[in-house]
Amino acid sequence: IVSKYLAEHGIIIEKTGLYSFFIMFTIGITKGRWNSMVTELQQFKDDYDQNLPMWRVMPEFAAKNPRYEKVGLRDLCQRIHNMYRKYDVAKVTTEMYLSQIDTAMTPADAWAKMAHREIERVSIDDIEGRVTAMLVTPYPPGIPLMVPGERFNKTIINYLKFTRAFNSEFPGFETELMVPGERFNKTIINYLKFTRAFNSEFPGFETDVHGLVRETIDGEVKYFIDVVKE
Structure with a gap:
């Protein structure tokens, strides 16, 4: 603000x-x-x-x-x-950069998957353990969180969910997020869920995460990320 x-x-x-x-x-x-x-x-x-x-x-x-x-x-x-x-965001935004990341493939292999369209768009509610095909970077702080080929963990997903909620609640104050082959762990997933919740609650103050895709389906804003097909 x-x-x-x-x-x-x-x-x-x-x-x-x-x-x-x-x-x-x-x-x-x-x-x-x-x-x-x-x-x-x-x-x-x-x-x-x-x-x-x-x-x-x-x-x-x-x-x-x-x-x-x-x-x-x-x-x-x-x-x-x-x-x-x-959402205990101060703790989540620290833990998601310290959380253990499982590398499923090299960034080059993940990029090749995307180039050959061997990817799919999945809701952030269903990405735990999935391998990202995109670079994930939240703003702030503007530091890459995941590279292609890594898996999403729970912490990161929770942050994404916060971003979703924040951007919905405070439009105009959006948090940005850039998202290529890492797996999403729970820490990262929690962050993504925070993003979703925040964006929903505060439109105008949205948290931006490059790589996090927003689509309106039946009047409801939903959040997706492109991941490697399994």
Whole structure:
């Protein structure tokens, strides 16, 4: 939310995390320029303390996502924080990079499977143990999570499910995810499920995962990943 707030006030954030962001200063930047950033951060704090409605503090964003127009800034921040706690995302996003990954084939072999169309699109609810045919990279942090030929584990799947839920709940704040031959373990699957839940709950704040495919079927948004055929 802070990153989007600053962007609407002319300050672009280089990278964002769950509760942090990174700002890059160029050589020779003046005190006056970086002081503008401090001023905007203080303004955000004031708007947060007053719980001003989104249409006042972020009018451009509210115009694109009218469901937030009358929501207070502090209330929205709290809702997103509550969802992070519900899915224990801080722990999941650490564990999914530390979780044991089973490599089923080389990235080159997985790429060959995709080139020969020996892949299939599977729901994130059914990908545990399956071999990814795509590169999976969540944003933030923008670090590849899986390469083709690895299997999905439960931790990663849980994160994907969180992403699904978050992007649905907070549109406009999406989490991105880029997804080639690793198997999906439970850790990764849990992350994917979080993504699904978050995106559903907060449209406009979606978590993006490149490689995670969103399709609307019978009016319902579903999440899929391309995996190697078994």
